[in-house]
Each structure stands twice: as C-alpha cells, then as structure tokens.
Amino acid sequence: MVDIRERRTGAKVYYYLEHSFRLNGRVVKKELYLGQSIPRNIEMIKSDFMQRIYGQKWYAPLDKIRVNYKKDIGSATLAEKEKELESFMIKFTYNTQRIEGSTLNLRETADLLQHGITPSSKPNRDVKEAEAHSRLFYEMFNYKKDLNLQTVLEWHYKLLKDTREDIAGKIRTRHVWIARTEFVPPAPAVVHAELDAFFRWYDKSKGKVHPVELAALAHLKFVTIHPFVDGNGRISRILMNFILNKHGYPMLNIPYTKRSGYYNALERAQVKKNDWIFVSWFFRRYMKEHRRYVK
Numbered sequence: 001m002v003d004i005r006e007r008r009t010g011a012k013v014y015y016y017l018e019h020s021f022r023l024n025g026r027v028v029k030k031e032l033y034l035g036q037s038i039p040r041n042i043e044m045i046k047s048d049f050m051q052r053i054y055g056q057k058w059y060a061p062l063d064k065i066r067v068n069y070k071k072d073i074g075s076a077t078l079a080e081k082e083k084e085l086e087s088f089m090i091k092f093t094y095n096t097q098r099i100e101g102s103t104l105n106l107r108e109t110a111d112l113l114q115h116g117i118t119p120s121s122k123p124n125r126d127v128k129e130a131e132a133h134s135r136l137f138y139e140m141f142n143y144k145k146d147l148n149l150q151t152v153l154e155w156h157y158k159l160l161k162d163t164r165e166d167i168a169g170k171i172r173t174r175h176v177w178i179a180r181t182e183f184v185p186p187a188p189a190v191v192h193a194e195l196d197a198f199f200r201w202y203d204k205s206k207g208k209v210h211p212v213e214l215a216a217l218a219h220l221k222f223v224t225i226h227p228f229v230d231g232n233g234r235i236s237r238i239l240m241n242f243i244l245n246k247h248g249y250p251m252l253n254i255p256y257t258k259r260s261g262y263y264n265a266l267e268r269a270q271v272k273k274n275d276w277i278f279v280s281w282f283f284r285r286y287m288k289e290h291r292r293y294v295k
Helices: 042-072 078-101 104-117 126-143 147-160 188-205 213-225 232-246 258-274 275-289
Strands: 003-009 012-023 027-033
Touching: 003 188, 012 042, 012 126, 042 188, 078 104, 078 126, 078 147, 078 258, 104 147, 104 258, 126 147, 126 232, 188 213, 188 275, 213 232, 213 258, 213 275, 258 275
Parallel strands: none
Antiparallel strands: 003 012, 012 027
C-alpha cells in the first residue's frame, strides 16, 4: 500500500509518498517527495512510483522464470509437452470452475476431460461447462491473433452456449451485484464505453508494461467492468493466461483453496481503486506457483 505522509518543519508541511515491502528477508522503505501540497495527478504519480518499486523487486525474478521455463519446455519431447499442457488444463479447469461454484472435484474433472467419464449425481450444467472450458482453453492456447472485443465475445459464447444460451456472448443490459463484496460493477449504460477503454488501454500497454503485470491488470480491469451476467471471472482468467502464454511465460492456475486471498485482493483493489493491491498479490502468487523456475 502506498501512503501519503506529511512532515512538519515549523509552520511548513511537506508531503511524501511512502511504501514498505520485504526484499530478501528484510523490510525496505521507499519514499518520494511530493512538495508542499499534494499534486492533482497524485494517482498517476502513485502508479509510476509503484511501477519503479516493483521493477526493482519483481521483474528480474519474473524474467528468470520465463528463461528457465523456456529451457525446460525446449528440452521436452512433444509427448511430454502435450501431457504437461493437459495436466495444467485439467487443474486450471477444475479450479476456475470450482471458484465459480462447480461441484465437480479434481478427480471427477480429470475423468471427464481425459476419459469422457461423466460423474454421477452431479449437475449437468457443471459437466457441460467443464467440457466447454476445456475446449476454450485449448482454443485460447493456440490463438495466434491478439485480443479484441469480438474474440472475447466469441470465447464467452463458447463457454456458456450449452448451459446459458440466453446470455452467452452477450454484453449485459442489467445491473449486477456480486455476493459478499462491497464492490458494485458499473451500470449497464457505461459497459460498452468501459470495454472500449479497456481495449484501448490494452493496445497501448501491451508493448510497454511487463507481461506478468499486464496479465494481472487485464484480469483485474476486465472483471471490474463485469461485462457479462455470468462468466466474468472465468473469462478474465482466460485472458490472463492468454497474455502470459503469448509472451512466453508459464500460465497461472489460481487454486480454489487460495480463493479467499484472491477474492480479498480483487475486492480491496476495486473498492480502493488501487490496482497495485491486486498486482502485488498476483506477483506473489505467480512466484509461489512457479518457484521451481526461480532456483
């Protein structure tokens, strides 16, 4: 969290940005002098300040992950690559569906997607959406073009067409509320404009922002717009992994067991309008998930 601190010298007041973080086992404090008044563009200054800090703390180990991941993949046989990708797809499908309320466990998901064994006594919707997510994952993984609204609408349609055809691939026209959170998504009247702004931001940022940071921000910004009645989280995580894969980084599986921290980081970032709350959580989760590539 970035804090604005004031210091007094006699009658004069001076303002600073301050942020503390842990690096190599010790607490490091960074500060930036703002002046004798808080600038009007304080949010932009905060963003630039945090980007410089995270550049020092995170970018080098994140890039090390990419280098070692590419070496690992480069030495694998085609069969090994396919098996590893299938394993990731199953875990990713299980966790992303489970986060959204699916009743399928990991074994049932694996049996369904690997062997076509339909679990007994489980809702047909959960089965159909797991199968649809599996197909969508492979489509995303092999997609060669870049993100645009039409592609995302098509992905959403393919995800839900077998279970929610009435809303599949359609931008919402009604207000939506998210249970157990203070955050309220944008009104339907502004969703189209928010989506236009999202893709302008993406096109402008994709060559400037670190790819892992870009993936985190794309996830956060898209799910904050909440353009669909249902499926927003799943599509946001698909976008996240599309960006990571496109730039040669290993993809991220957010475990169902870690959903509390995930939800908390999303909500705090949305309510406080501070993207770095989620980005910093994302970086830590990504480093833990891929720590074998850091050594």
